Amino acid sequence: AVPPNRRYSVTLLPGDGIGPEVISVAKDVLSLSASLEGIALQFEEMRVGGAAIDADGVPLPEETLSVAKQSDAVLLGAIGGYKWDTNVRDLKPETGLLKLRAGLGVFANLRPATVLPQLVDSSTLKREVAEGVDIMVVRELTGGIYFGNPRGFGKNDNGEDIGFNTEVYAASEIDRIAHIAFETARKRRGRLCSVDKANVLEASVLWRKRVTNVASEYPDVQLSHMYVDNAAMQLVRDPKQFDTIVTNNIFGDILSDEASMITGSIGMLPSASLGESGPGLFEPIHGSAPDIAGQDKANPLATVLSAAMLLRYGLGEENAAKRIEDAVLETLDKGFRTGDIFSAGKVLVGCRRMGEEVLKSVGSQI
Amino acid sequence: AVPPNRRYSVTLLPGDGIGPEVISVAKDVLSLSASLEGIALQFEEMRVGGAAIDADGVPLPEETLSVAKQSDAVLLGAIGGYKWDTNVRDLKPETGLLKLRAGLGVFANLRPATVLPQLVDSSTLKREVAEGVDIMVVRELTGGIYFGNPRGFGKNDNGEDIGFNTEVYAASEIDRIAHIAFETARKRRGRLCSVDKANVLEASVLWRKRVTNVASEYPDVQLSHMYVDNAAMQLVRDPKQFDTIVTNNIFGDILSDEASMITGSIGMLPSASLGESGPGLFEPIHGSAPDIAGQDKANPLATVLSAAMLLRYGLGEENAAKRIEDAVLETLDKGFRTGDIFSAGKVLVGCRRMGEEVLKSVGSQI
Ligand SMILES: CC(C)[C@H](C(=O)O)[C@@H](O)C(=O)O
Ligand SMILES: CC(C)[C@H](C(=O)O)[C@@H](O)C(=O)O
Numbered sequence: 001a002v003p004p005n006r007r008y009s010v011t012l013l014p015g016d017g018i019g020p021e022v023i024s025v026a027k028d029v030l031s032l033s034a035s036l037e038g039i040a041l042q043f044e045e046m047r048v049g050g051a052a053i054d055a056d057g058v059p060l061p062e063e064t065l066s067v068a069k070q071s072d073a074v075l076l077g078a079i080g081g082y083k084w085d086t087n088v089r090d091l092k093p094e095t096g097l098l099k100l101r102a103g104l105g106v107f108a109n110l111r112p113a114t115v116l117p118q119l120v121d122s123s124t125l126k127r128e129v130a131e132g133v134d135i136m137v138v139r140e141l142t143g144g145i146y147f148g149n150p151r152g153f154g155k156n157d158n159g160e161d162i163g164f165n166t167e168v169y170a171a172s173e174i175d176r177i178a179h180i181a182f183e184t185a186r187k188r189r190g191r192l193c194s195v196d197k198a199n200v201l202e203a204s205v206l207w208r209k210r211v212t213n214v215a216s217e218y219p220d221v222q223l224s225h226m227y228v229d230n231a232a233m234q235l236v237r238d239p240k241q242f243d244t245i246v247t248n249n250i251f252g253d254i255l256s257d258e259a260s261m262i263t264g265s266i267g268m269l270p271s272a273s274l275g276e277s278g279p280g281l282f283e284p285i286h287g288s289a290p291d292i293a294g295q296d297k298a299n300p301l302a303t304v305l306s307a308a309m310l311l312r313y314g315l316g317e318e319n320a321a322k323r324i325e326d327a328v329l330e331t332l333d334k335g336f337r338t339g340d341i342f343s344a345g346k347v348l349v350g351c352r353r354m355g356e357e358v359l360k361s362v363g364s365q366i
Numbered sequence: 367a368v369p370p371n372r373r374y375s376v377t378l379l380p381g382d383g384i385g386p387e388v389i390s391v392a393k394d395v396l397s398l399s400a401s402l403e404g405i406a407l408q409f410e411e412m413r414v415g416g417a418a419i420d421a422d423g424v425p426l427p428e429e430t431l432s433v434a435k436q437s438d439a440v441l442l443g444a445i446g447g448y449k450w451d452t453n454v455r456d457l458k459p460e461t462g463l464l465k466l467r468a469g470l471g472v473f474a475n476l477r478p479a480t481v482l483p484q485l486v487d488s489s490t491l492k493r494e495v496a497e498g499v500d501i502m503v504v505r506e507l508t509g510g511i512y513f514g515n516p517r518g519f520g521k522n523d524n525g526e527d528i529g530f531n532t533e534v535y536a537a538s539e540i541d542r543i544a545h546i547a548f549e550t551a552r553k554r555r556g557r558l559c560s561v562d563k564a565n566v567l568e569a570s571v572l573w574r575k576r577v578t579n580v581a582s583e584y585p586d587v588q589l590s591h592m593y594v595d596n597a598a599m600q601l602v603r604d605p606k607q608f609d610t611i612v613t614n615n616i617f618g619d620i621l622s623d624e625a626s627m628i629t630g631s632i633g634m635l636p637s638a639s640l641g642e643s644g645p646g647l648f649e650p651i652h653g654s655a656p657d658i659a660g661q662d663k664a665n666p667l668a669t670v671l672s673a674a675m676l677l678r679y680g681l682g683e684e685n686a687a688k689r690i691e692d693a694v695l696e697t698l699d700k701g702f703r704t705g706d707i708f709s710a711g712k713v714l715v716g717c718r719r720m721g722e723e724v725l726k727s728v729g730s731q732i
Binding site for chain 2: 080085089092094124125126145146148151152156158160162163165167168169170171172197199201202204207228230232233234235236237250253254256257258261262266
């Protein structure tokens with residue numbers, strides 16, 4: 001029998017679009033690799049995003065949040081779709097995701113952008129520029145302009161309509177994400193680049209000051225600062241210059257997506273969102289891809305690799321995580337490719353078949 | 367004698383770093399092409415940025431602004447440098463530039479990102495991805511989070527330090543930049559992509575709504591909307607999908623720099639900032655490059671091409687503008703390259719020499 005400290009509950013949130021397809025694959029891969037490591041996982045599937053709007057009238061039902069909070073880790077597929085794009089904010093799928101992040105308190109979003117040797121040609125960047133790129137973007141996830149108050153609509157002194165949001169950071173919010181970023185950089189190549197717009201924004205001036213302060217506790221990590229516009233350029237010019245990047249919520253949203261596209265294989269990229277305590281939230285960085293939903297065309301590997309991050313960062317089960325990552329690499333080495341990463345000479349497969357191949361590979365491990 | 371309506375005053379603002387070198391070249395090129403077209407230009411050189419902080423104690427002396435305002439067009443080199451990086455906001459070179467933009471009321475910033483056939487290999491993107499890229503970013507320049515109030519430092523309810531800024535747009539601010547963007551798209555390939563984060567920010571919801579309204583006046587222009595994170599990706603994935611992009615101040619800062627780096631030749635890229643009336647502000651999109659300042663290594667062509675934009679958009683002198691642009695292309699065709707755009711088999715030249723070659727080419731035009 002599995003000892004109690006190797007039993008975990010995992011909340012599955014398939015969400016919208018291709019979410020259900022990729023979660024179904026990831027669930028099977030999770031189960032198998034866990035059982036091979038003597039771990040027992042108990043899954044509970046809940047609704048979020050557009051699926052929840054349609055069924056429950058809100059993008060994050062209370063029950064979903066409470067089940068998620070009581071579990072040991074949360075695996076999300078994707079949310080959103082044209083259908084709900086014109087909804088008011090409270091009824092947007094995205095609002096469900098933001099409430100989930102806030103509700104779980106997962107302030108640190110880790111987004112690796114790695115170019116796998118097998119996929120270097122998927123990048124639109126020249127081979128010599130893309131080869132060997134291995135960046136970790138640490139994005140602040142529960143603060144800044146996404147959540148700042150005041151926000152809303154109103155009138156200005158001329159009686160004109162205005163729309164407004166507040167970018168605000170408190171010292172402790174910056175300090176805690178900085179600590180995560182320095183810890184992350186320390187375990188990688190020891191270099192951290194903090195990105196801000198301190199030449200214009202006060203919120204960034206405080207950001208730079210606090211990050212610089214925290215740096216004194218990590219003498220082994222080399223800290224640099226870069227303005228966000230320059231960072232957007234440098235990612236294109238020479239992405240290999242970066243090891244770990246730390247930045248605020250909105251800049252992290254933009255730069256992590258840019259970095260992921262530089263790898264050329266966003267269908268491969270996982271993410272982990274972690275808090276002080278409580279369950280982490282794991283999700284692929286790609287969206288819900290409504291155009292190909294239900295057609296068995298989605299690449300499930302980003303979600304499968306998110307499941308590996310769930311095992312590693314969420315449950316501390318390194319061996320089971322490694323099993324999944326090895327199986328993904330082996331499956332790529334065998335030549336299997338979904339449409340998004342296909343190139344001549346490879347074997348084109350759908351979402352389900354890709355999952356079966358990964359399962360086969362996990363199963364054949366010793 | 368030159369008729370009064372062909373006499374113009376131009377304010378030159380060399381600024382910091384490589385600013386003086388590139389302005390000096392651009393001034394000569396401006397003078398020659400103007401005189402060949404029977405135009406008389408009168409130059410006045412003023413201080414801004416770090417140079418003004420050192421000499422006058424402020425980054426935008428009143429006299430500089432008033433001379434600029436009374437002139438017909440303003441040509442700026444670059445501002446900023448390590449020396450002033452830790453200054454308080456009022457004494458930062460950047461603050462001088464922001465006050466200049468606000469003081470001139472130049473709310474519309476046009477930033478072309480064009481891959482010249484001669485320079486396609488300078489891009490880090492694969493040839494087939496970079497070839498033919500021709501994007502115009504229309505960035506709102508005097509509103510949004512750069513200028514929004516309230517802003518500053520304070521304490522939150524826990525007594526912690528906070529830094530905050532306000533992203534705010536009024537309907538009329540959005541409408542006027544939208545009109546410029548639609549007019550611009552109409553003169554190009556007729557497609558306009560408006561970039562926002564309307565799935566999260568109220569300021570973006572208003573932005574999208576107003577841009578959509580304005581669209582009804584331009585039935586010949588095809589409008590689309592894109593979230594900023596997706597836009598950052600799509601610029602890397604397939605930059606040729608874009609014709610004209612319109613976006614807010616901060617997103618425009620980031621995306622126009624990303625787009626410019628995609629061309630691989632930011633030393634070539636000019637910009638124009640225009641208001642309702644009054645002089646326009648013309649500047650290269652590159653920075654002050656303190657590392658190479660004073661070494662005759664800078665590429666003056668971005669400033670030379672900004673001078674061409676000054677003639678076209680600022681003074682309505684299309685022929686003189688065309689002279690400069692033709693001369694730049696001819697100089698590239700002859701193989702002259704500064705270090706930033708150098709490739710094997712070309713002739714490496716410095717800033718001054720590049721200027722002389724452009725002058726030679728302007729002079730030999732019929
Ligand atoms: C869907 C959206 C609210 C979300 C974000 O902006 O955070 C997404 O773009 C992401 O990056 O996870
Ligand atoms: C120097 C800085 C204030 C400026 C900006 O952010 O607008 C620059 O980056 C630019 O894009 O012109």
